[in-house]
Amino acid sequence: MSQPKVPVWVNLALIPFINIMLAFLVSALVILAIGENPIEAAGYLVYGAFGYEEGIGYTLYYATNLIFTGLAVSIAFKAGIFNIGGEGQAYIGGLGVGLACLAFDQTMPFYVIVPLAIIGGAAFGAAWAYIPAYLSARRGSHVVITTIMFNFIASSLMVYLMVNWLKQEGRMSPNSRTFEESAWLPYMHEMLAAIGINIEQSPLNASFLWALICCVLIWGLIWHTRWGYQLRTVGTNATAAIYAGIDNGKVTIWVMLISGALAGFVGLNEIMGVQHSLLLNFTAGFGFAGIAVSLMGRNHPVGIILAAILFGALYQGGSELAFEIPSITPEIVVVIQGLVILFSGALEHMCKDRVEAFFTRTSAA
Amino acid sequence: MNNTTSPYAIELRDISKRFGAVQANKDICLQVPAGTVHGIIGENGAGKSTLMSIIYGFYEADSGDIEVGGELVNIRTSEDAIRFGIGMVHQHFMLVENFTVLENVVLGAEGGAMLKGGLDAARKELKRLEQEYNLDVDVDAVVEDLPVGLQQRVEILKALYRGAKILILDEPTGVLTPQEADHLFRILQSLKEQGVTVMIITHKLREIMASTDNVSVMRQGQMVAHRVTAETDKEELAELMVGKKVRLVVDKEEAKPTNVALSAKNLSWFDEQGVKRLKDVSLELKAGEIVGIAGVSGNGQSELLNALSGITPLSGGEIHFNGEVITAKNKKNASQMRDLKMAHVPEDRHKMGLVTGFEAYEAAILGYHNSEAYNGKILLDRKAMLDECNERMQKWDVRPADPFLKTANFSGGNQQKIVIAREVEQNPDVLLIGQPTRGVDIGAIENIHEEIVKLRDSGKAILLVSVELDEIMALSDRIIVMFDGAVVGEIDAKDADERTLGLMMANALNEEEKAGGQA
Numbered sequence: 008m009s010q011p012k013v014p015v016w017v018n019l020a021l022i023p024f025i026n027i028m029l030a031f032l033v034s035a036l037v038i039l040a041i042g043e044n045p046i047e048a049a050g051y052l053v054y055g056a057f058g059y060e061e062g063i064g065y066t067l068y069y070a071t072n073l074i075f076t077g078l079a080v081s082i083a084f085k086a087g088i089f090n091i092g093g094e095g096q097a098y099i100g101g102l103g104v105g106l107a108c109l110a111f112d113q114t115m116p117f118y119v120i121v122p123l124a125i126i127g128g129a130a131f132g133a134a135w136a137y138i139p140a141y142l143s144a145r146r147g148s149h150v151v152i153t154t155i156m157f158n159f160i161a162s163s164l165m166v167y168l169m170v171n172w173l174k175q176e177g178r179m180s181p182n183s184r185t186f187e188e189s190a191w192l193p194y195m196h197e198m199l200a201a202i203g204i205n206i207e208q209s210p211l212n213a214s215f216l217w218a219l220i221c222c223v224l225i226w227g228l229i230w231h232t233r234w235g236y237q238l239r240t241v242g243t244n245a246t247a248a249i250y251a252g253i254d255n256g257k258v259t260i261w262v263m264l265i266s267g268a269l270a271g272f273v274g275l276n277e278i279m280g281v282q283h284s285l286l287l288n289f290t291a292g293f294g295f296a297g298i299a300v301s302l303m304g305r306n307h308p309v310g311i312i313l314a315a316i317l318f319g320a321l322y323q324g325g326s327e328l329a330f331e332i333p334s335i336t337p338e339i340v341v342v343i344q345g346l347v348i349l350f351s352g353a354l355e356h357m358c359k360d361r362v363e364a365f366f367t368r369t370s371a372a
Numbered sequence: 373m374n375n376t377t378s379p380y381a382i383e384l385r386d387i388s389k390r391f392g393a394v395q396a397n398k399d400i401c402l403q404v405p406a407g408t409v410h411g412i413i414g415e416n417g418a419g420k421s422t423l424m425s426i427i428y429g430f431y432e433a434d435s436g437d438i439e440v441g442g443e444l445v446n447i448r449t450s451e452d453a454i455r456f457g458i459g460m461v462h463q464h465f466m467l468v469e470n471f472t473v474l475e476n477v478v479l480g481a482e483g484g485a486m487l488k489g490g491l492d493a494a495r496k497e498l499k500r501l502e503q504e505y506n507l508d509v510d511v512d513a514v515v516e517d518l519p520v521g522l523q524q525r526v527e528i529l530k531a532l533y534r535g536a537k538i539l540i541l542d543e544p545t546g547v548l549t550p551q552e553a554d555h556l557f558r559i560l561q562s563l564k565e566q567g568v569t570v571m572i573i574t575h576k577l578r579e580i581m582a583s584t585d586n587v588s589v590m591r592q593g594q595m596v597a598h599r600v601t602a603e604t605d606k607e608e609l610a611e612l613m614v615g616k617k618v619r620l621v622v623d624k625e626e627a628k629p630t631n632v633a634l635s636a637k638n639l640s641w642f643d644e645q646g647v648k649r650l651k652d653v654s655l656e657l658k659a660g661e662i663v664g665i666a667g668v669s670g671n672g673q674s675e676l677l678n679a680l681s682g683i684t685p686l687s688g689g690e691i692h693f694n695g696e697v698i699t700a701k702n703k704k705n706a707s708q709m710r711d712l713k714m715a716h717v718p719e720d721r722h723k724m725g726l727v728t729g730f731e732a733y734e735a736a737i738l739g740y741h742n743s744e745a746y747n748g749k750i751l752l753d754r755k756a757m758l759d760e761c762n763e764r765m766q767k768w769d770v771r772p773a774d775p776f777l778k779t780a781n782f783s784g785g786n787q788q789k790i791v792i793a794r795e796v797e798q799n800p801d802v803l804l805i806g807q808p809t810r811g812v813d814i815g816a817i818e819n820i821h822e823e824i825v826k827l828r829d830s831g832k833a834i835l836l837v838s839v840e841l842d843e844i845m846a847l848s849d850r851i852i853v854m855f856d857g858a859v860v861g862e863i864d865a866k867d868a869d870e871r872t873l874g875l876m877m878a879n880a881l882n883e884e885e886k887a888g889g890q891a
Contacts, residue, residue: 231751236734236741243729249683250716250724251739252707 013366018359019310023303023351025358027317030350034343041339043332055327056320062327064195064209069293070312070319071211071276072097074218076297077315078225079269081306085229086262087242092139092154093270094294095161096132100271102165103131105173105278105285109183112190120190124279125217125272132271133264135161140263144256150263158294165287173285183285192280212280214272221269222308228265238262270294296344299352314351321347379442381406381538381569382427382458387436389422394811396422398593400436404538404586409560409570411580411601414590414613415668415839420573423590424540428460429453440538459531463543465523469516473509474498477530494533501532506562521552528559538569545579557583575613575668577606577878591615610874614841624825627849629658633833634680634714634802639689641679649675651858652689657802657833662824664848664865665837668877672857673837674719677806680835681716682709694801710739715795719806719837721784725791728780732770733761735779736794764793769819785816792820796827803827806837821847841873855879 035045056066076093083090090096107127111120139153169181195211229235241248241258248255277289300318304310325340350357380403387400397419404410414420425431427438429450438445440456447453453460467476474491477498483490498511509518509525518526524544531539545553560570560583572584580587581601589597589612597612634657641650650672657663665673678684680691682704691698694712698704704712718724726735737746737757746757758775765773768789770782779787788808795803808824809817824847828834838844844851851868853861853876861876 227751231754233741233747233752236737236752239730240727240738244723244727246723247725247727247738250681250706250718251741252682252705252710254705 013363017362017366019305022359022362026350027347030346033346037342041334043334048328048332048335051328051331052324056324060207061209062323064211065323066319067215068211069322070315071215071218072273072293073296073300073315073318074311075272076270076294077300077304077311078221079266080297080301081311082225083262083266084301084306085242086238086258088259088262089151090154090263090266091151091298092157093297094290095158096135096267096270097273097290097294098161098165099135100128100132101274101278101289103127103271104274108186108190108279112187117189128271128274129268132267136263136267140260144259169287181287185284191283210281214276214280222312226308299348302355303351380404383439385437387426387433389426389431389433395593400595402588402595404569404571406569407564407567408585409564409583411584411587412571412573412590413575413580413587413609415575418590419593420590421542424542424573428458454534457535457537459534459536460540461527465527467515467523467526470514472512472514473526474511476515476526477533481534497533501529504566507559521548540571542573544572577609589613610878611871614870614874622821622825622846627661629661631659633657633659634693636691637689639679640687641675641684642687649857650679653859655852657835659831659833660828661849662828662834662836662847664844664851665854666841666844666851666873666877667854669839671854673854677804677837681804682706713801715798715800715803717792717795717805717808721787721791726779726787730779731776732779732790733757733775736761736790764797768793784811788812802833804835809843841870853877
């Protein structure tokens with residue numbers, strides 16, 4: 008062809024790898040600067056994340072949230088929409104999950120509550136995404152601005168609801184009552200124990216499986232259905248979409264609904280899987296981290312799973328690191344996470360041109 | 373033209389420029405005597421703008437020399453061009469709308485960190501320029517409040533302020549009223565009297581005749597003729613512009629048109645700026661005939677295709693098609709028009725006809741992706757898509773016949789075959805086809821033309837839009853000429869020749885008739 012091609016693995020694997028290595032390099036300099044040994048620190052980080060069963064459990068538990076929010080960002084991105092409201096959509100989605108549990112945990116059995124909670128999380132998350140989607144599709148407001156504003160609105164709304172309506176009487180903290188056990192998602196160690204495999208306890212729960220199922224469903228939707236076809240057409244060539252008779256606004260709206268629903272599933276993991284009550288701030292920035300996960304995972308479900316596990320490892324290994332080396336405070340761990348996001352997300356294209364040029368030159372020669 | 377006593381203000385020797393497969397400029401030679409107004413005329417896509425962009429340093433020529441005032445120069449950026457005394461007034465003005473005239477003029481030549489000194493000096497200099505060149509503008513007016521004619525004057529002042537001795541105007545009258553255009557021509561005359569050399573790029577014959585001393589004609593990237601304006605006329609220029617190309621021969625029998633397949637009445641369409649781009653266009657397409665739309669591109673042909681195919685809603689008028697009456701109120705989008713059995717090969721296959729990131733078998737269902745043929749209950753039927761794509765690739769000789777190749781990686785001709793195959797194989801009643809052979813190699817052109825005629829003979833109505841006049845003449849049974857958004861003439865293909873069509877396309881026939889002359 009007219010242009011020499013860059014091997015596929017360069018874009019899919021080499022460039023993300025270089026970006027992460029650069030992030031780690033800068034992190035190493037930071038750790039050196041505070042007088043610690045970066046190799047030792049890296050050892051603790053890797054061991055903390057992958058070295059023992061409980062650590063792996065935590066890593067995957069964090070990864071579950073990141074898969075949901077990463078998928079949410081990437082499906083919107085495939086349609087050319089930059090949904091950075093994942094945080095708010097996850098927050099309100101969690102409200103939906105919690106309300107479903109609170110409403111039915113005393114009357115319904117587990118297998119009825121689970122689908123209701125899934126529907127609740129999806130509906131609330133989607134509803135929260137619908138307003139910016141509608142404003143963008145039909146009124147021309149910029150979805151980046153509106154979704155980020157809606158994160159703040161979600162945050163305030165949750166404080167209001169928790170403090171004034173959902174707080175359990177007599178509690179000092181703004182938590183709802185604890186759900187009955189019929190509304191608890193089973194932990195992974197419980198499920199595996201049921202089939203005779205014993206692992207250490209960790210917060211990893213059944214929502215991880217649902218996250219993997221969502222990956223398959225979204226992959227099928229994007230690449231193997233007519234709706235995915237429309238979504239990709241709108242995302243890559245909006246003029247061709249109009250030519251094909253696709254209503255770009257309509258696509259924007261339903262893609263954002265799916266995106267919001269996916270973000271809303273964070274509530275399954277946090278509310279139904281671990282906390283077993285509604286509370287504040289359970290999204291803890293996972294909605295924003297989803298943007299980096301989606302970028303790093305190249306907007307493909309397989310990439311998103313890998314990137315989510317990497318970021319999950321950073322969360323888990325990072326807290327282990329802060330525990331083992333006290334002079335590396337949790338704030339330094341946040342710096343390391345930030346550097347990875349910076350290099351793999353914001354500076355994603357920093358090395359791209361040079362690396363690609365290297366390969367086009369060598370393949371042309 | 374051979375007035376060699378004075379040195380040329382600008383001289384080009386063998387300038388060539390290629391964009392990918394397109395040779396935009398080929399061995400261009402041009403001599404512009406100092407202190408004259410020189411017209412460069414040609415159809416859209418003839419390479420005029422590319423040539424001027426090379427002179428102004430937006431592009432670098434692949435080969436060739438430029439001399440300014442007898443000195444060989446190397447123009448790499450527009451700063452270089454300004455340094456050599458070349459100024460340019462673009463078709464779309466490069467002004468900061470919410471700045472004043474003064475601020476716009478000094479932009480890029482502020483003369484120091486603090487504005488005050490530079491502005492005061494500029495104000496004085498502008499006064500002088502305004503008087504010298506008879507360019508009256510209020511320097512403190514905000515640009516967005518000025519009418520376009522005055523905005524253009526600001527552009528001219530801007531160039532003069534930077535010391536331009538050679539002024540290039542790209543399609544200067546495109547946005548002007550006739551009165552403003554006349555005023556512009558007077559300004560150009562006074563510039564000339566002050567020793568400024570002016571180059572005007574245009575496809576309008578009237579302004580060439582009205583304002584230039586010499587004229588050079590470009591066609592398909594080449595300079596085909598130089599004339600002294602006083603010694604030529606519109607007819608000759610029109611013919612030179614359109615060219616007597618090797619006649620395309622399309623083997624076809626007399627058309628046997630039957631019933632009316634589509635009729636459009638008084639179609640009008642306003643763009644986002646509120647400019648009327650389609651002006652009461654009426655036409656009829658009969659089954660079994662090819663109707664060609666001739667016209668210099670940008671005269672409403674694209675808008676007509678978009679309106680008929682449902683891409684843009686109508687602002688007024690009605691389309692009668694297969695039992696439906698489509699109006700501004702009863703809208704049909706492109707997909708609904710397809711359901712009514714209308715197919716559309718768009719003019720720009722990259723922007724519209726294909727999604728270049730898609731693989732060929734995916735691009736082959738664009739617009740028909742909801743069709744039962746390609747869908748199971750939920751999933752797309754990949755096997756059906758692939759089978760059909762393979763079959764079509766064989767039938768239309770698409771190379772390489774690889775359904776998994778990204779459409780971006782096919783050559784222009786093969787991309788076009790993918791698009792035409794997709795539209796034709798749906799067995800439409802009406803086929804709208806824009807620029808069917810743009811960027812397509814000769815072999816593929818014949819192939820595509822044969823298929824279009826075959827489709828006509830099978831009783832379809834075809835509307836053909838092309839900037840290639842010989843393509844229009846070779847394929848059409850009837851030719852409709854569009855100018856400035858309106859239909860200005862209709863002619864039987866048998867009676868059409870380049871000259872008449874060229875004049876109709878420039879709307880010169882009507883003007884002359886009005887003036888009592890003979891066409």
